Amino acid sequence: xxxxxxxxxxxxxxxxxxxxxxxxxxxxxxxxxxxxxxxxxxxxxxxxxxxxxxxxxxxxxxxxxxxxxxxxxxxxxxxxxxxxxxxxx
Amino acid sequence: xxxxxxxxxxxxxxxxxxxxxxxxxxxxxxxxxxxxxxxxxxxxxxxxxxxxxxxxxxxxxxxxxxxxxxxxxxxxxxxxxxxxxxxxxxxxxxxxxxxxxxxxxxxxxxxxxxxxxxxxxxxxxxxxxxxxxxxxxxxxxxxxxxxxxxxxxxxxxxxxxxxxxxxxxxxxxxxxxxxxxxxxxxxxxxxxxxxxxxxxxxxxxxxxxxxxxxxxxxxxxxxxxxxxxxxxxxxxxxxxxxxxxxxxxxxxxxxxxxxxxxxxxxxxxxxxxxxxxxxxxxxxxxxxxxxxxxxxxxxxxxxxxxxxxxxxxxxxxxxxxxxxxxxxxxxxxxxxxxxxxxxxxxxxxxxxxxxxxxxxxxxxxxx
Numbered sequence: 001x002x003x004x005x006x007x008x009x010x011x012x013x014x015x016x017x018x019x020x021x022x023x024x025x026x027x028x029x030x031x032x033x034x035x036x037x038x039x040x041x042x043x044x045x046x047x048x049x050x051x052x053x054x055x056x057x058x059x060x061x062x063x064x065x066x067x068x069x070x071x072x073x074x075x076x077x078x079x080x081x082x083x084x085x086x087x088x089x
Numbered sequence: 090x091x092x093x094x095x096x097x098x099x100x101x102x103x104x105x106x107x108x109x110x111x112x113x114x115x116x117x118x119x120x121x122x123x124x125x126x127x128x129x130x131x132x133x134x135x136x137x138x139x140x141x142x143x144x145x146x147x148x149x150x151x152x153x154x155x156x157x158x159x160x161x162x163x164x165x166x167x168x169x170x171x172x173x174x175x176x177x178x179x180x181x182x183x184x185x186x187x188x189x190x191x192x193x194x195x196x197x198x199x200x201x202x203x204x205x206x207x208x209x210x211x212x213x214x215x216x217x218x219x220x221x222x223x224x225x226x227x228x229x230x231x232x233x234x235x236x237x238x239x240x241x242x243x244x245x246x247x248x249x250x251x252x253x254x255x256x257x258x259x260x261x262x263x264x265x266x267x268x269x270x271x272x273x274x275x276x277x278x279x280x281x282x283x284x285x286x287x288x289x290x291x292x293x294x295x296x297x298x299x300x301x302x303x304x305x306x307x308x309x310x311x312x313x314x315x316x317x318x319x320x321x322x323x324x325x326x327x328x329x330x331x332x333x334x335x336x337x338x339x340x341x342x343x344x345x346x347x348x349x350x351x352x353x354x355x356x357x358x359x360x361x362x363x364x365x366x367x368x369x370x371x372x373x374x375x376x377x378x379x380x381x382x383x384x385x386x387x388x389x390x391x392x393x394x395x396x397x398x399x400x401x402x403x404x405x406x407x408x409x410x411x412x413x414x415x416x417x418x419x420x421x422x423x424x425x426x427x428x429x430x431x432x433x434x435x436x437x438x439x440x441x442x443x444x445x446x447x448x449x450x451x452x453x454x455x456x
Contacts, residue, residue, distance in 0.1 A: 013146060039160065043146040047166040047186035054145040084145040 002029050002078040006040075009084060014040045026057060027070035029080055044082055056085040092415040092455035095422050096137070097430060098125040101448035103139050105456075106430070113432050113443045119158060120151075127410055129193035130456040133201055136219055137456065140190035148187045148208075152220055163187060164206050164214035164223040178239045183210060189243065192410075194251035197258025205261070207248025211238050213263060215277065226277045229263075234282065234301055238268035241304045241323065242409070249409055250308035254315055262318070262333055264308035269300045270320075270333050286336035287320065287327050291369075307409040308333075309353045309361070317358030321351040321409070323369060328361075328388050339388035344375040350412035352421070359387040362414065362437060364407040364423060372406050379403040381412075381423070381437050397440030398431065405429050410452035424450025 001020040010016055014037065021032035034041040046052050051067040058064070058081040064072040074080060095106040095113070103125040105117040124142045131138070137153035151158040166185040169175075175183045188209040196203025206214040206223065213226040229235065238246035246268055254260035259276040262283070270284040284300040296302040304323035311317040320327040320336060325346035327336035339346065345365040354360035362383045366372045374380065379398045382391040399405075405425030412423040421433045428447040431440040 010146060013143065013149075042149075042163065042165075043143075046147065046184065048169055048184065050184075052145065052147055053184075 001076060002074045002080055004029055004033050004080045004082065006044075007083045010040070010043055010082075014043055016040050022076070023074055025070060026059065026064055026066075026072045026074055026080065029074050030070065030082075054085045055082065057082050090415070090417040091420055092417070094456040095413070095430075095432070096128040096130065096139075096452075096454045096456050097424055097447065097450060098128045098139070098410075098452035098454070099424070099428075099448040099450050100124055103128055104447065106443060108432075113430075113441070115444065125451070126190055127193055127452045128454055129195065129204075130454065131195040131204065131219075132416075133195060133198060134219075138193055138204070138220060140193060142189055148190055150190065150206075150220055161220040162216075162222050164190070164208055164212065164225070166212055167225055167227070175236065177210070177245060179244070183245075185210075185212075187212070188245055189247065191247045191249045192251050192263075194253060197253050197255070200258050203258075205251045205253070207251055207263060209243055209247035210245035211235060211247060211265065211268070213248055213251075213277070228278055229271065229273075229280050232280055235268070237301050238265055241266035242306070250305070252308060252310040252318070254310075255312050256315060262308060262310065264305040264320075266306060267302065267304040267323075269303045270305060270308060272333060283333040284320075284336060285334065286329075286338070287322055288324055288338060289322075290324055306349045307351045309351045311353045311358040312355040314356075314358035317353070319351045319353050319361045321348050321363055323347075326351070326363065326388065337388075339384075342382070342388075342391060343393065344378075344380065344382075347372075348407070349409040350407055350423070352412055352414040354414070354418045355416060356418060357385070360385045360418075360436075361388075362412065362421060364412055366406060373404045377402045377404065379405050379425075379429075381421075381440075383437050392437075394433075394437040394440070396438065397433075397442065399429075408451055410454075411450050413453045413455050415455040420455070422453050422455070424453045426450065 004019045006016040021029045023029040093108040097104040102121040103119045129138045141149045150163045169185045177183045192207030194205045204216045214223040250264035252262040260274045287303040307321045318329040318333045326339040329336045347368040348365045378400045381394040424430045426449045429445040430443040
């Protein structure tokens with residue numbers, strides 16, 4: 001199971017504790033978390049289910065490349081960090 | 090009819106400002122630190138709504154519940170068809186995603202629970218259940234001319250004004266910056282572009298009078314005489330006496346015909362208020378004097394209202410939703426980008442400063 005960690009700043013709006021989720025891509029893992037926390041989905045993903053413009057995701061220390069489809073690979077021992085990008089100000 | 094409570098939406102929270110005795114005081118701050126773009130009190134059932142822009146985390150909508158607020162559904166754009174590409178005026182891919190809630194309006198008295206919502210990048214949404222769920226008005230979004238809408242007040246086009254006909258809830262006007270005025274008489278099933286007579290100096294000559302090229306900053310309709318509509322436009326002030334089909338430019342407006350908001354008296358169609366700035370490339374009050382202007386004769390002449398307003402080194406800009414008139418037509422309020430909030434009990438003849446230390450004010454609304 002991959003570990004999924006959300007920025008502390010999101011917790012003010014919607015509680016998203018560190019979670020474990022299985023899946024082969026960032027999309028799989030996030031959807032698994034959002035199944036338990038449906039209100040959180042719109043805080044991370046935009047209306048087209050892409051990553052919000054000023055959000056960023058790191059998998060094992062590497063920023064993901066596919067922000068629209070979230071196809072970057074995740075393995076059982078991965079850690080997925082969902083953070084704000086500094087570009088948002 | 091006289092309203093005793095103001096909702097003030099600011100860059101850093103929603104302020105509730107009631108009148109206590111002869112004083113207006115800040116009684117509550119909700120969403121402190123967060124960007125509140127607009128708020129609405131639905132007078133049919135008393136519900137209050139607040140739209141937030143969390144930046145990183147997107148646009149959210151809340152409704153007052155008990156002593157607090159609950160997050161309700163925000164408008165969500167439909168999935169973009171596979172392979173479909175659309176670009177904004179800058180050539181960048183246009184994301185079908187709510188970028189800002191820019192207008193909230195209650196439906197008619199025969200449609201309890203109906204709320205309309207205008208957004209950037211141009212989607213109009215309708216809720217039939219007090220914001221629990223939203224449907225995009227596809228007939229407008231899919232209208233071939235919608236792709237001619239452009240950024241104006243923001244990089245993206247947006248719907249900022251929604252006027253529901255007080256005589257018939259199926260009839261409605263929305264105004265777009267930039268994209269003119271759109272009218273439906275079948276509850277949003279079909280739309281027509283209105284606004285002949287408006288003029289845009291800032292486009293090539295062949296488009297100057299094209300209704301879709303018009304940057305309407307704010308559209309206001311008289312409740313008792315809905316055929317009368319007022320427009321504060323990027324290019325000046327325009328008035329219509331035929332439900333927005335045709336407009337006449339109001340000229341010789343001092344100190345300026347440029348500005349963002351307009352409000353019209355609920356029973357006197359010839360009476361309207363504006364807050365002028367020098368002009369588009371210099372958005373500050375002329376000579377540092379903050380004034381409100383009022384016409385009582387359909388735009389033939391204006392009173393320049395200054396009593397109680399700062400008359401030196403005032404650089405307040407008043408955004409399109411930040412001037413409000415209550416249902417009685419007597420009481421006005423406005424807030425500014427530099428954090429000032431003023432109230433008048435006498436149609437603008439005199440003003441009282443409630444505070445000048447608010448965050449930048451986006452919208453002022455009589456609850």
